[in-house]
Amino acid sequence: MSDLNTTLRQIAAAVDLQTLDGARVAALGKSGWVTALLKTLGQLSPEERQTRGPEIQGIRSRVAEAIAERKEQLEAAELERKLATERVDLSLPAVERPTGSVHPVSQVMEELAEIFADLGFAVAEGPEIETDWYNFTALNMPESHPARAMHDTFYCEPRDGEPARVLRTHTSPVQIRAMQSIGTPLRIIAPGRVYRSDSDATHTPMFHQIEGLVIDRAIHMGHLKWTLETFLKAFFEREDIVLRLRPSYFPFTEPSAEVDVGYSQEKGRRVVGGSDGWMEVLGSGMVHPKVIAAAGLDPDEWQGFAFGTGVDRLAMLKYGMDDLRAFFDGDIRWLKHYGFSALAVPTLSQGVGA
């Protein structure tokens, strides 16, 4: 037994794999003492083998187990030592992936499309280089109409054989085009670029508007009021939206109403909601019978409402930008600050704000 204990001590004391292997050879090697013991088994009588056999096999397996256990310990220690030399400073920067963003105007247009889709409005489009007829005449603004002069219109150089064109001064011509191409009943919004010859801190020669149009048989201003309230509550994500309809004048609606929304003062800036004061946000009204007729529909049968507002302005009111000119400058610092993640897709279930 003393041999076994000596061997087990040697195994336990082995400081590296080489020493351990020496101990293994001394015990289990060809001329090791355990091997020698095993060899004696053949010379024993069957009775002796009955008792010595398991005894010797027991010694062998105890030695083998001890070696395996020690080997594992030594290997683990070896790995530790190796890994200790493989350290990297992970506080160093990884490869920076460029981050993109979606322009606030695009984001807001998608938000509007999402809200109005729930109310059954499709998104309609029309050309930005528009004929005089669609931009003015069909909208009850004949050539001499004083309202035309208020539009600061950009005119295009004439092209041979084509009607005179203007850069559309509003998205309202899409009303006519939608009535003509889609027909009735009709619920559309029409967002897009519009142009006015105007440039200062709050006006740019190009900006974005959105038009809404409902044509049906029994639509009245009460529906207009509800639609605008519902839309503004959804868009600004607050319930305390108060509207004030104020009689006004647009050639293409009758009756016409300017829509003011109540605002409140929060942290020194005006936010939509509450009723500390009023600010003008929309123009609206019942579509003028002449406009319905110009689009080829019977104004005695069809009627409805239309409204329009600035998309850039809605974006500013919701997200807090204060300079319209920055919208069109392409400054990546501004675009990253006020822009939106590609994943911030407005949906009704996640919310239409981001």
Added chain:
Amino acid sequence: MKFTLSWLRDHLDTTCSLHEIADTLTRIGLEVEEVTNPAEALAPFRVAEVLSAERHPQADKLQVLSVDAGEGPVQVVCGAPNARAGMKGVFGPPGAYVPGSDLTLKVAAIRGVESRGMMCSVRELQLGEEHDGIIELAVDAPVGSSFARYAGLDDPVFDVALTPNRPDCLGVRGIARDLAAAGLGTLREQPVRPVAARFPNPIAIRVEEGSGCEAFAGRLIRGVRNGASPEWLKRRLIAVGLRPISALVDITNFFSLDQARPLHVYDAAKLKGAVVARRARNGERFLALNDKEYAVTGEDCVIADEQAVLGLGGVMGGAETGVSERTTELLLECAWFDPERIGATGRRHTITSDARARFERGVDPTALEAMTEAATAMIVELCGGEASEVAVATTERWREVVAPRTVRFRPDRTADLAGLDLPASEQTNILQRLGFEVTGDGVLPPGWRPDIDGEADLVEEVARIHGFDGIPSSPLPRPAGVARPTATAAQRLERRVRRAAAANGLVEAITWSFVSEAEAAPFGPDQQEAAWIVANPISEELKVMRPSLLPGLLAAARRNLDRGATSVRLFEIGRRYLADAERPTLGIVLAGEAAPRRWQHGKAQPFTPFDVKAEVLALLEAAGAPVSNLQVFPDAGPTWHPGRSATVRLGPKAVLAAFGELHPRLARQFDVPAGTQAAELFLDAIPAPRGATRTRPAFTPPTLQPVTRDFAFIVPDELAADALVRAVRGAEKALIVGARVFDRYQPEGGQLSLAVEVVLQPTERTLTDDEIAAVSARIVSAAEKLGARLRG
């Protein structure tokens, strides 16, 4: 439109407060922009007496005054020549803000003498232009009292933003009428008392058919004295921003503002023969009251005598025949002009005037005679004299102009259109208060409401006077079930590529639709003129509707680099404006560094055409384009580097995108770094994904291991790698599921070698060596057709 509270009260008998009046105006569609009280700005200024006036010891032109403003003597240094002991004037104490000089008074030493305030001039208090001396008040002016109250300036001024459909409200009376209809008081009666005609009008008045002047009432008044207007009139004109000139001119301005009725007065002594409203003849010119000379055209309506053009009728009178202090005999013109012609003339000559603003929107034609009488009465009252008979000349059309118009009215329509359920009697009542005559199922609008021409207009009148507040919020009918999708295929595509681009690290910009001619030129269809040019651009920089998104993006890239950005990845989705259509397009510009210098790799990496190619293919894939069928054709055209650009096409013709390195010439023009990469995706060329079904084709992942084999080919220099890969893939379509170039090698002056990795996917059983050899042989032979050979 500006007017004062006292002026309004001339027409409206009301007990309502300023606040109620302002709120009601806005509520009925006459939007109040501002109510100001000039007395508030002048609150610190008091009536003061000059007790003594001594020479300033250090300055000849200054005096040292002792002034009493109700609190005992105060020393004031004053430079006004008219300052003298015993006079009364207006004193501003230290701390008072002087609006006309934009300064706040303080105690100061002027040339060594202390001055504790100021005696003010008319201009300093913004009451007029006069600045020759200090204001002199009547000797009985009460010392120490508020100057503003004493001078009757305590009269709030309304500024109302009028909509162009309400010419009647360009007169205070029209505004008063609306307020009365809204229940704020009663409209005072204004009976017209005709002025007796003492003699026939010696000046013949004529209007020519088609001239644009449909009626002209002319009246001679002789023996007038044209002095200054009375204080009340001057004060009113000043309060609303007009400069009093002389009684006669002030009277015409008064009628314009009070009754929305433009008038004109001629010095009759300067007229020669008959006065005629006619079209101008070519070559005629006249000097207008604004001291500018106008060359009038055959499209303009002018008033002329037998010698010359006197003025542009209804727009602006002439300087030569205007009244002056020496005028003793005048011709009063009360005419009616066709709104369209007035508008056209005003635009042609870019003249804006109070007269144009009113005639262009429509002046009450039925009040022609009444207004002639009322104006005569005021002239005779203020300037004396006696009046002739009224000579009225009209055209054939005039009868039509003044004929009553019946507008159909069914009270039910108010509920149908406005959602307001009001009894018919209440509606009738509102219309009558506004001056409409209600007859059975029709309504006769008054002459001052040319804007009313249909039932919807009447509904608006009823609704606005009743109040839009009463309109109930009524939900739009909603179809059963979940809201249906509304976006079109094109809209879905645009949204997908936008989100994909942003997800890939591109920043969305929106740039102007218009660019300069120079910026547009290289991108034009034949590098010539762009299709759409703005005739009246805001600047030369914003003149041409862009034929490409790149000029705007390149300019934005340059601005960013100028501001210190090192890496610019911009995209924009918008339209290109071509002769035949506006085409939805996605533009990309990559400028500066693709990757900054890094601790692992050292130097910053520039963008390469392959960076932009990766973006293009990723976006085309996001757009649902059949990416594996797309082909790349070298050289995208003259705006691109000929060797480092390409088009991506579906078949030989349909170009879905162009990309690559910007031509160095353009990089120089746009002042962006050489090597700037760009792309345009032509969104309307991308075919819509086919099939409406949501079900995907059946698919089970193969269970057998794919086999990969590499082939190295020696290829002709000009062979596109894409063509080789395509040929390899096509060699055995059933088995080859992937092929890609993984190495490209060409030693200096040696042959080009391309190595292709081919993936074979067995489906039913493992491939035998023979089968693999057979496929390999087909691959090699397909490549050989392109001039490639397997490298030994």
